[in-house]
Amino acid sequence: MAETTQEASSSPPLHIAVFPWLAFGHMIPFLELSKRLARRGHAVTFVSTPRNAARLRAVPPELSVRLRVVTxxxxxxxxxxxxxxxxxxxxPEKVPLLKAAFDCLAAPFSALVGERGGGEADGVFDRKPDWIIYDLVHIWAWSIAEEHKIPCAMFLILPAALLAYVGPKHENEAHPRRTTEDFMAQPPWIPFPTTTIFHLRHEAMSRASEFQRNASGVADIDRLWKVHHHSCRLIIHRSCPEAEPWLFPLLSDLFSKPVVPSGLLLPTDIAAGDVTGDDEPFEAAARWLDGQPRRSVVYVALGxxxxxxxxxxxxxxxGLELSGVRFLWAFRTPAIAAGELLPDGFEHRVSGRGVVVTGWVPQVRVLAQVTVGAFVTHCGWGSTVESLFMFGHPLVMLPFVFDQGLIARAMAVRGVGVEVARDGDGSFSGEDVAAAVRRVMVEEEGEELARNAKELQRxxxxxxxDEQYVDELVEYLQRYK
Structure with a gap:
């Protein structure tokens, strides 16, 4: 990719420390943002842990002088x-323990941002960072930034709609949500009607846990509010006004600071992906996928x-069996084993038209195939970006937590997906899955969904x-440092 205008700018290059939460759905877009900043002539110190750094794809050689990974x-x-x-x-129940371990990284991170030296890039690594860009769980980052007098920005890889739904602490104190019904309603601080920013009953019931102290010693909602409230000068969203109209001005007003888009940070290397894995078990599935008719396969992945x-x-x-549709299922849930859960004889009965892959699946590579016609998804924001906004695939939506229901509502309203019907407790049947899959892949409605998805992708x-949003973000970083 060609160097952009920032490198030729009269402003000196920045040194930016970037530290994502320990989830690949966070680390991958943080690393993509780091690459975009490095391509613009800035030095980036990307921070993670040893095993995570080893699993992320290596830094491209042309960026190695400006982008260093520190563990x-x-x-x-x-x-x-x-x-x-x-x-x-x-x-999932052990994630709070991971957050407790993560909180213990405060002291070594403080030592890291306070040190001098460690690289070239016109000597820019020889000074403290000009910015720290952190995630929504870094409850301790503000004190480190204050100690070293470094401005901070919070980078949210989640959609802007989630921040609008959560709202700032003062609005929650003025309008407390105590019942399930409260969480099912549009927040009162959104001053115009919307048909997307609300939760279904089973989603609302799970939100209460975010307000309760967990095994990390801190409630998740307190992490977000404290990270925002203290030294955070900017809030950056992996989003853009085209994907989420009207939200950015509202959020800047609600949080009393600039809330700016980074763009979608669309992946640039379709073949390689962003995480290393053993591709060999996937190759047989890849050959099967290549041999199917155009737009005939539904890709299935729940993150x-x-x-x-x-x-x-x-x-x-x-549901996949009942639908009669070809499918490739990336079975990647970590806490369970596929062989113990799939119905007896399932893989035999769907043999020839359905493939279940229990090992590594390079998702972007799969979504790029012309044989894929739709995506059965949990509606994580990263998966939505990769499937819908990057390749124009219509969605069969099966959300579970947090922002996923909000994304599903928004995509349904935009006519690019169908949400699987759920009971009040969140349960669904195979018949519900089959009906949604057939609406997207078989029935006449699917043609309109596919057209809408391609238009939204365009x-x-x-x-x-997307690159212009990164240029504008750099201007904010220069202006507010």
Whole structure:
């Protein structure tokens, strides 16, 4: 990619320390942002833990002078599995223990940002960072920034709609949400009607846990509010106004500071992806996928962190079988084993039209195939960006937590996906799955969904505009440092 205008700018290059939360859905876009900043002539210190750094793709050689990866050893915490360094390594109930271990990185991170030396890039690594860009869980980062007199920005890889739904602490104190019904309603601080920013009952019931102290000693909502409230000068979203109209001015007003888009940070290397893995088990599935008719296969992936239960797996399998549609299923839930959960004889009955892959699946590479016609997804923001905004695939939506329901509502309103019907407790049947899959892949409605998805991709997935948002972000970093 050609160097951009920032390198020729009269402003000196910045040194930016970037530290994502220990989840690959966070680390990958943080690393992509780091690459974009390095391509613009800035020096970036990307911080993670040893095992995570090893699993991320190596820094491109042309950026190695400006982008360095520094690792901090994750402390041992009782109850956390040995070697666990990311949310992909633990079951959902142990994520608070991972956060407790993560909080112990405060002191080594403080020592890191306070040191001098460590690289070239016109000597820019020989000074303290001009900025720290951190994630929503870094409850301790503000005190480090204050100690070293370094401004901070919070980078949220989640959609702006989630921040609008959560709202600032003062609005929550003025309008407390105490009941399930409160969480099912549009927040009162959003001053105009919306048909997307609300939760269904089963989603609202799970939100209460975010307001309760967990095994890390801190409630998740307090992490977000404290990170925002203290030394955070900017809030950056992996989003853009084309994807989420009207939200950025509202959020800047609500949080009393600039809330700016980074753009979608669309992946640039489709073949390689961003995380290393053993591609060999996938190759047989890849050959099968290559041999299918155009737009005939539905790709199925629920991410590595969604709290998928055994009954969800069983009903999803039943639905794929009942749908009669070709499918490739990336079975990557870490806490369970596929062989114990798939219905007896399932893979035999769907042989020839359905493939289940229990090892590594390079998702962007799969989504780029012309044989893929739709995506059964948990509606994580990263997966939505990769499938819909990058390739224009319509969605079969099966959200589980946090922002996923908000994304599903928004995509349904925009006519690019169908949400699987759920009962009030969040359960669904194989028949519900099959009906949604067939609406997208078989029935006449699917043609309109596909057209809408391609049109949205054309508007939102503009790579030139995506780069312009990074240029504008750099201008904010220069202006507010």
């Amino acid at each position: 901090l050893d994750l402390p041992v915490v009782e109850g956390l599995p040995e070697g666990a360094e990311s949310t992909a390594d633990v079951s 590595t962190e969604a709290p998928v239960k055994a009954e969800h797996i069983v009903e999803l399998a039943r 508007v939102v997935g503009d790579r030139v505009r």
